[in-house]
Amino acid sequence: MIKEIIYANLIETLDKLKLSHERDFVVEIPNIAEHGDYSTNCAMVLAKENKQAPRKLAETLIKELKKNKDYKKIEIAGPGFINFHLSPAFFQRIFWEIRRKGMDFGESDFGKEHKVLLEFVSANPTGPLNIVSARAAAFGDTLYRVMKKIGYAPAREFYINDAGNQVDILAESLELRLRELHGEVIGEFPYEGYHGEYVRELAQKINATDGVRVFMMTEKDRMERLKDFALTEILEMQRNSLERFGVTFEGWVSEKTLRAEGVVEEVLSYLTEADCTFEKDEAIWFASSKFGDDKDRVLMKSDGSITYFVPDLAYHLTKLQRGFDTLIDVFGPDHHGYVPRIRAAFRALGHDDSVLEIIFLQQVNLFESGERVKMSKRAGKIVTMDDLIDEVGKDAARYFFIARKANAHLNFDLELALQQNNENPVYYCQYAHARICSIIKNARKAKIWPRTFKKELIKRLNKTEEMNIIQKISDLPELLELIAVNREPYRLSVYVEELAAMIHRYYARYKIVSPKSKELSQARLMLLDTARNVLAIVFELMGISAPEKM
């Protein structure tokens, strides 16, 4: 909010001095304290168009800007930076504004009700969710929460691949386990089959309800029954895992349902009408290479079945039909070969493919005692999302997943996530919140209650540490915009760690509640109470708890 104020003031001043400002400049927080609270490259950027030397232009600007009493000091530095030192009174005013907003602080209409569809997780319903899905869940959900907070109209969706090859294989695996349960010797389990223990559990479960009836069905009916059963069970399992993780979806879209609605035929006919399909080797192909893909792709296999691509494309088209103007897909690391073909299809059908945005999450490596935890899907040895939540808890898991840029590998240290000390950033940040709660509680003994605080108290806040905290909390609205625009939830963790550090430092240096001055105590407590509130807002966005006691 402060950057915007200074920026607006600069524009106003430029206009007043009849100076040109075609090119855009920035107001930023310098990384060295001596360079002021804020600085701008304004004079450097606008020097050329105003035919003046940067420093000369800066001087002219400063002369005018100095009339504003909110600036304690304005200086020229280096090649023509303008450095602003703000007055305590200005920070105090900003502080009061933030305090008044309470939990609503950070909210805005920045997103202008843009309808954004966030598709994430969308795992195959063939087993428990893995840790990459967990990462996707944390990422997508946090982005959703941030967008929602600043006025977008986002929706979360999970696409269920409940038709096609993989579910057939799942049903076959289940049948084998069921036969095994009945004492049949099944020999070596198929390489491509689902080896996980959960398939055995499913077998027991269906055996309890259906018994031998399954085996009296025709082959076709039996496969249908097994498929339905497995899908329902596994989907329920996945939904539970996600809910434990604090993630819910506005929509669950079933591939099977889409197929039943005839969208597959529709998509095929669209593509054919667009004259970009052809037949070869008894299969129907999409000439995607004409639209930027490396090669052409099969739509209908030679056996008459459809590839994954067709219903998925249909699904994406429904997103457009439903009026979403931005489509964000969060994919795992193994899907980037898929992107050119879906973009190609958008173009082939005359849609602007720039509305489709694909974010790739890189893989997650688990570490325990410094060793990489080896996982093997085939041997059924994977660490699931539930295992992770059981092991380290929702808060730590979500925090660690959010705390990395999407396209960076994530090394997840299980021991670190469990540690309850300063090595663990989750605890460090949550402790700052708990610590403030504790101080507030303590202050009651001195008959000091945050709710009764008056505006006049802000004048007592003038220490550097106090100004720093106010500046940091005032950053939040801009931070949320940056996160939403660049799809970068990880910035929340950077922010919250910085704010927590300032709070701990402040606490260590100053006595907050002191019998010497009730007013000073109240003022400091008021500052911390507001900082606590900002922590709570950020925790809420990250989907982790704000403990009052630790």
Add this chain to the structure above:
RNA sequence: GCGCCAGUAGCUCAGUAGGAUAGAGCAAUGGACUUCUAAUCCAUAGGUCAGGGGUUCGAAUCCCUUCUGGCGUGCCA
């Protein structure tokens, strides 16, 4: 082979659409608890931003190239 992503302190990572002397945390070393929670704080040390070229007033950031690692390159999803 080709394509995508990454490479910043011993480790894990920041670096805010090209800006000022590249920053945190952990680990290391040395300090601070008669205290509102020491789950904390303070100080010291730590760097050829993978290598090499280029673009310009200025590059960790943009372009080219080499090296290293991950992933992709199915009539799987």
